[in-house]
Amino acid sequence: MTYWLFKSEPSTWSWDQQVARGDAGEEWDGVRNYQARNFMREMKVGDRGFFYHSQKDKEIVGIVEVIAEAHPDSTTDDERWECVDIKAVKPLKTPVTLEQIKGDERLADMVLVKNSRLSVQPVSDREWALICDMGGVGG
DNA sequence: GCCAACGTTGGC
C-alpha cells in the first residue's frame, strides 16, 4: 500500500463534491504537470490518499481511495495527460491544517511543506500514521 | 492582491 496526497482548490473541486460522488468516485482530471502525472501512473487500486484543500482552507480534510488506475484524462485530447479515479472513504474527525503540519518537526520533510506547488504527491507511512492520529481517525 | 517558486515553452 502506498499513500498519496491529492490537492484541490475547493472552489474548483471540494471534498463535499467528492463525497457526493459516493462509491462511483470521480476522475482526478486536469493535472497538467509531469511529476504529478507520473505519481498517478504509480498508483494501484486500493491505495489511499489524503484530500487537501489548498488556498483558503489549507488543511487535510479527508481520506480517499484509488478505484481506477491511470487512464487518459477525458478533459483533454492531449494523450500526454492521464489520471486516476478516486472515491471518498471518510472525513478526518478534525482537519489537519498546514500550520499544524509545519509546526511538527516530524512532518518537516513532507512534500506538502517542501514543494507546495505539487498537486499530487507521495506520503510516507510515518507521515500517514501521524496525520491520521492528528485527524482523529485510523488509517 | 502580491509575489516567490517553479514548470513549460519557444527562439536561437
Add this chain to the structure above:
DNA sequence: GCCAACGTTGGC
C-alpha cells in the same frame, strides 16, 4: 540543448 520569457500555483 540552453536559457529567457512567460504563465500558474498557492502561501502569506
